[in-house]
Amino acid sequence: MAKYLLLKHYRGAPAAVNDVPMDQWTPDEITAHIQYMRDFATRLEGTGEFVDGQALAPEGTFVRYDGEGRPPVTDGPFAETKDLIAGWMVIDVDSYERAVELAGELSAAPGKGGEPIHEWLELRPFYAELPTVTE
Amino acid sequence: MTEVLPEALVRSLTPGVLGILVRRGADFAAAEDAVQDALVEALRVWPDDPPRDPKGWLVTVAWRRFLDATRAEAARRRREDVVEPAPADVPDQDDTLQLYFLCAHPSLSPSAAVALTLRAVGGLTTRQIAQAYLVPEATMAQRISRAKRVVGGVRFDQPGDVGTVLRVLYLVFNEGYSGDVDLAAEAIRLARRLVAVIDHPEVAGLLALMLLHHARRAARVTARGALVPLAQQDRGLWDVEAIAEGVEVLQRALSRDRLGEFQAQAAIAALHADALVAEETDWVQIVEWYDELVSLTDSPVVRLNRAVAVGEADGARAGLAALAGLDESLPRFAAVAAHLHEKGGEVEVAARLYAEAAVKATNLAEVDHLTRQAARLRAGGS
Numbered sequence: 043m044a045k046y047l048l049l050k051h052y053r054g055a056p057a058a059v060n061d062v063p064m065d066q067w068t069p070d071e072i073t074a075h076i077q078y079m080r081d082f083a084t085r086l087e088g089t090g091e092f093v094d095g096q097a098l099a100p101e102g103t104f105v106r107y108d109g110e111g112r113p114p115v116t117d118g119p120f121a122e123t124k125d126l127i128a129g130w131m132v133i134d135v136d137s138y139e140r141a142v143e144l145a146g147e148l149s150a151a152p153g154k155g156g157e158p159i160h161e162w163l164e165l166r167p168f169y170a171e172l173p174t175v176t177e
Numbered sequence: 178m179t180e181v182l183p184e185a186l187v188r189s190l191t192p193g194v195l196g197i198l199v200r201r202g203a204d205f206a207a208a209e210d211a212v213q214d215a216l217v218e219a220l221r222v223w224p225d226d227p228p229r230d231p232k233g234w235l236v237t238v239a240w241r242r243f244l245d246a247t248r249a250e251a252a253r254r255r256r257e258d259v260v261e262p263a264p265a266d267v268p269d270q271d272d273t274l275q276l277y278f279l280c281a282h283p284s285l286s287p288s289a290a291v292a293l294t295l296r297a298v299g300g301l302t303t304r305q306i307a308q309a310y311l312v313p314e315a316t317m318a319q320r321i322s323r324a325k326r327v328v329g330g331v332r333f334d335q336p337g338d339v340g341t342v343l344r345v346l347y348l349v350f351n352e353g354y355s356g357d358v359d360l361a362a363e364a365i366r367l368a369r370r371l372v373a374v375i376d377h378p379e380v381a382g383l384l385a386l387m388l389l390h391h392a393r394r395a396a397r398v399t400a401r402g403a404l405v406p407l408a409q410q411d412r413g414l415w416d417v418e419a420i421a422e423g424v425e426v427l428q429r430a431l432s433r434d435r436l437g438e439f440q441a442q443a444a445i446a447a448l449h450a451d452a453l454v455a456e457e458t459d460w461v462q463i464v465e466w467y468d469e470l471v472s473l474t475d476s477p478v479v480r481l482n483r484a485v486a487v488g489e490a491d492g493a494r495a496g497l498a499a500l501a502g503l504d505e506s507l508p509r510f511a512a513v514a515a516h517l518h519e520k521g522g523e524v525e526v527a528a529r530l531y532a533e534a535a536v537k538a539t540n541l542a543e544v545d546h547l548t549r550q551a552a553r554l555r556a557g558g559s
Contacts, residue, residue: 090289093311
C-alpha cells in the first residue's frame with residue numbers, strides 16, 4: 043500500500059521510441075490514444091488502485107514573492123524551461139513492482155501509426171505516513 | 178442506518194451476523210447485501226419495537242433476506258431452488274474467527290485483505306476506510322468488492338492460518354493515524370476481539386505489542402508534528418494503563434512457552450516501557466531478545482535494529498561491528514549508521530550519514546527529523 047505519482051512530460055524526459063509529435067498524427071490515432079488513457083484510468087478504478095489523474099496545459103506562469111506590500115512578480119512562460127509536466131496520475135498499489143508494471147502499461151499508449159509511444163514516464167513515490175512502530 | 182442506530186452497536190453486531198450467514202453457506206457478497214438489508218429493516222422497526230435480542234433479530238431477518246434474494250436469483254435463472262436448509266448455528270466465536278480468516282485469506286493482496294477486514298470485521302464504512310487510506314471512495318469500493326469476489330468461493334473446510342490474520346492487523350496498526358479513523362486503535366480493537374475467540378500466544382503477543390507501542394503515542398511527536406526519538410520522549414506522557422495491560426497480556430503469552438516473533442517484539446517494547454528514564458533501559462536484555470528475534474525471523478531489518486541495541490549495550494564500536502555485513506540498501510541503514518557514528522564521536526561522518534538518511538527516508542516526519550540531526554551536528558551542537 044503505497045502511493046506513486048506517474049509523471050508525463052511535454053519536455054524533460056528522454057526521447058520516446060515512437061517520438062512523433064501529436065499534431066502529426068491522424069485524428070483517429072489521437073482518438074485511439076485518448077481512449078487508451080481513459081480505459082487505463084477506468085481499469086485502475088476497477089482494480090481499486092486509482093487515486094487521481096489530471097492533464098496540464100503546456101503554458102504556465104512563474105510567480106514569486108516580491109517583498110512586503112508588493113504584488114507578486116510574474117514571468118514566463120519560458121520557452122527554454124527544460125522540464126515541462128504534461129500531466130499526472132496517482133496510483134495506490136501494493137508494491138513498487140506493481141507501480142513499475144502499471145507505468146509500463148501506460149507508456150504503451152498508442153501514438154503515430156497506432157504503435158506504442160514507449161514514452162518515458164517518471165515514477166515518484168509519495169512520502170508515507172509515519173509508521174506507528176519505528177524502533 | 179448508522180446515523181440512527183447506535184454506531185457502536187451496529188459495528189459490534191454486524192461482523193457476527195455476517196459470519197453466521199457465511200458459515201451457513203451464503204457467499205460473502207450476498208451475505209453482506211443481506212446484512213445491509215436487515216440493518217435497513219432494523220432502522221424501520223426498532224424505534225417502535227426494539228428487539229430483546231438485537232443480534233438474533235438481525236440474523237433471522239438477514240438470513241430470510243438472503244434466501245429471498247437467492248430464490249429470486251435462482252428463479253430468474255430458471256433453475257431449481259438450490260438453497261440448502263440452514264444448518265444449526267455453531268458457536269458465535271467460530272463465526273467471528275472464520276470471518277477474520279476469510280478477510281485475511283492468502284488469495285488476497287495485502288491492501289485487499291486490509292480493506293476487507295476493516296469493512297467486514299471492523300464494520301467501518303467504505304467512506305471511512307477510503308478516508309483513512311487517502312484514496313477516493315469509488316476506488317475503495319472497488320477494492321472491497323473485488324476482494325469479496327476473490328473470497329466468494331472460499332469455503333470453511335480447512336482451518337485458517339492465524340499468521341495471515343496477524344499480518345493484516347499489524348499492517349492496519351502500523352499505518353498509524355490519518356483522517357477520522359484511528360487505525361491503530363481500530364487494529365487494537367480487532368486484536369482484542371481475536372484474542373477472545375482464539376487461544377494463541379502470538380495473537381496475545383501482537384495485542385501486547387500494539388498496546389505497548391500505542392501507549393507511547395502522545396510522546397512520539399511534538400504538537401508541531403516533529404518526531405521525538407524514544408530516548409528523548411517525555412515518559413510522563415506514556416499511557417501507564419495501556420503499558421500495564423500490554424505487559425500483563427505479554428506475560429501470560431510468554432508463560433505458554435511458545436515464543437514467536439510478535440511476543441519477542443512485544444518483550445522489547447516492554448523493556449523500553451519498563452525504564453522510567455532512558456538511561457535505565459536494560460539494553461543487555463534487549464539485545465538478548467533481538468538475538469531471539471534473529472533466530473526466529475533471520476530478518477535483516479531485525480539485525481539492523483539489533484545493531485542499535487548492541488551500540489547501547491556495548492558501545493558504539495560494538496554497534497558498528499554488528500552493522501558490518503548488513504546490506505546498506507536496507508531501509509534506515511544510513512540512519513542507524515549515523516546514530517552509531519555520532520555515539521562514537523565521529524561527528525562529520527555522522528552528519529553526512531544523517532543527510533544521506535534524510536534523502537532515503539520514506540515519510541516526511543523522518544525526513545525532517547534526520548535533516549535536523551544533520552543540521553545540529555554541522556552547527557556544532559549536541
